[in-house]
Amino acid sequence: MDPIYLASVSDPATYVGWGWLSVSIPNLIVILVMIALFVLAIVLPFPNGRDKS
Amino acid sequence: MTPASPIPAVQPDSTPGESPAGVRPPPATEVPDDREENAGTWTGGLRRAWTAKLPPDKLLPERQPAYVASWIYIFGVATLAAFLVIIATGLVLAFTGPAWYHTSSLGLFTNSMHFWSVQLFFVFMVVHLWGKFWMAAWRGRRVMTWITGVVAFLASIGTAFTGYLVQTNFDSQWISFEAKDGLNAVGIGAFFNVADLGQMLLLHACLLPLVVGVIAVWHLLLVRLRGVVPPIDAVDKEVSTASLADDSVSEARP
Numbered sequence: 001m002d003p004i005y006l007a008s009v010s011d012p013a014t015y016v017g018w019g020w021l022s023v024s025i026p027n028l029i030v031i032l033v034m035i036a037l038f039v040l041a042i043v044l045p046f047p048n049g050r051d052k053s
Numbered sequence: 054m055t056p057a058s059p060i061p062a063v064q065p066d067s068t069p070g071e072s073p074a075g076v077r078p079p080p081a082t083e084v085p086d087d088r089e090e091n092a093g094t095w096t097g098g099l100r101r102a103w104t105a106k107l108p109p110d111k112l113l114p115e116r117q118p119a120y121v122a123s124w125i126y127i128f129g130v131a132t133l134a135a136f137l138v139i140i141a142t143g144l145v146l147a148f149t150g151p152a153w154y155h156t157s158s159l160g161l162f163t164n165s166m167h168f169w170s171v172q173l174f175f176v177f178m179v180v181h182l183w184g185k186f187w188m189a190a191w192r193g194r195r196v197m198t199w200i201t202g203v204v205a206f207l208a209s210i211g212t213a214f215t216g217y218l219v220q221t222n223f224d225s226q227w228i229s230f231e232a233k234d235g236l237n238a239v240g241i242g243a244f245f246n247v248a249d250l251g252q253m254l255l256l257h258a259c260l261l262p263l264v265v266g267v268i269a270v271w272h273l274l275l276v277r278l279r280g281v282v283p284p285i286d287a288v289d290k291e292v293s294t295a296s297l298a299d300d301s302v303s304e305a306r307p
Contacts, residue, residue: 030172030176033176034176034179034180034183037128037176037180038125038183038184040124041123041124041125041127041128041180041184042123042124042125044124046122046123046124048122
């Protein structure tokens with residue numbers, strides 16, 4: 001195995017599920033990243049933002 | 054020397070040698086204005102309607118309201134930037150073909166750029182959608198801005214889906230044969246055949262990017278026309294520029 005091998009897009013994804021909900025780990029990561037981006041975009045101050053009115 | 058002008062200009066500083074005695078500027082009623090000059094032509098009418106509705110300083114403004122200085126306002130233009138990368142790399146892929154982008158290193162890199170910029174495009178667009186949804190961005194006569202955004206999102210899903218189908222690898226084969234049953238079940242398989250590589254390729258490379266591009270331009274023009282939507286609690290505090298006066302009025306409406 002290649003030492004830097006992490007995962008191949010050809011490998012089947014691992015799924016997690018809660019009851020009726022089933023989601024693959026890659027999709028879950030993307031969803032969590034989007035939520036994190038959304039929260040950070042609201043919380044983080046914009047640099048030099050207040051002198052552009 | 055000044056360039057020629059269709060409007061006779063008054064020259065208060067002209068010397069006697071340049072202006073014969075007795076010549077005076079024509080009265081104002083004789084000056085042909087722009088409206089009379091182009092009366093009856095559809096091009097002039099279109100230009101006047103366009104510039105009246107969306108003058109250049111409103112189309113390409115140099116200043117923005119204070120509330121735009123927030124990270125949540127970045128994701129619209131980030132989506133647009135990702136879209137431009139998608140178009141650029143897609144053009145390269147279209148001119149080179151799968152024999153290049155499936156085998157050479159640069160081809161694989163370009164193919165990956167195309168793929169990953171699509172992922173970023175959707176991530177940015179979803180965050181943009183969330184931001185606009187939670188600030189009720191359809192306020193202030195911005196309903197069409199919201200609707201064109203929704204349609205652009207749906208068209209983008211179709212474009213991405215056909216893109217997955219034309220990868221010409223086992224992934225695309227798997228995706229198409231998983232999708233065809235669902236599409237056949239709803240009765241559109243005869244017109245939208247995901248197993249038809251030629252149809253999917255033409256839709257992906259010709260029609261759907263054009264649809265997304267046209268709707269995106271429409272969306273952007275509407276954003277410039279109506280202005281960037283202010284946060285719900287920012288109307289009275291920070292909106293002070295003249296360009297936002299109309300929006301403030303609109304915000305006051307129920």
